[in-house]
Amino acid sequence: MADCDSTDADLINAMSEHDEAALRLLYGRHAAWVSARLRRRCADTDVVADVLQDTFVAAWNGAGKFRGDGDVAAWLWGIAIRRLISRLRQASGRAAKAPTWKLYDAVDVSAEETALLTVEYSDLGTALARLSPELRVVLQATVLDGLTTREAARALNIPQGTVKTRLVRARTRLREELA
Template structure:
């Protein structure tokens, strides 16, 4: 292999592996998977306590790479790891949005359905859904709510929220600041 096609350990670079995967090279795909699946699963677990869902998301991410439905562009920020993270985080958000907030919370907490007393987390969620905060959130503009959803509820970084929402990073920061200010005014 030529210089630039191998990393400092002598292994093929991610770009080389992706070109081979595009030609359906199973060994290249397995090498890419071994290189990235573990850290991707760990990072997803910071955002979702459901290990089965995280495992499914990792598999779906790599399946989309294998099928070619996800296309890497060399100019993408973060290189191949950033690209894989964006695919996985979007799939996780889509999966979580498919469930109701209460179902996600119960699933994340592992609460058995036969427990009579709600947990502290469930009480907080009920306050968010039905209390003063819920009203204040409902009064936010859709643009401000979307930024809070992405950065606070979904736990995305400013850059990830920017990519997800299709707006500049500075706009995400400005909207988040405006949303916090508006919530603070309404709740004090």
């Protein structure tokens, strides 16, 4: 029986045996941050709620396919971000050439924000802050959200080749920054 001491992987395992209590615990641990990350990418609360629901229902149905050694948080986010993208694409309509939605804001980083990036974990953040907006969104889509170059290309509405070249450029810049 799943309880508070169970690891995330144990919970997924229990979920694959139709244990609803395990899903409840998993939801308690992960729903908050998943919803916060979704909110940053989509202002529409209804869409966020739908995607959050779809994510955990998909986790329930797909629990049997989870690899025991994988990271549960990354697995959940992988489901969530892909659900969000397909949901937004559906809403904007396949016919529309330019997407009416934007997952990644290509805006400049303000000086105040740079000043906040002080803690140790923020290496990526500081480096990102110094990148140009179009390079940064490519990194956000691939590194932060774990999308493949193909998925990133569709999410950003740019050719896959462009994603690849920008990724290379961004990596080179980062290496210089962090060196």
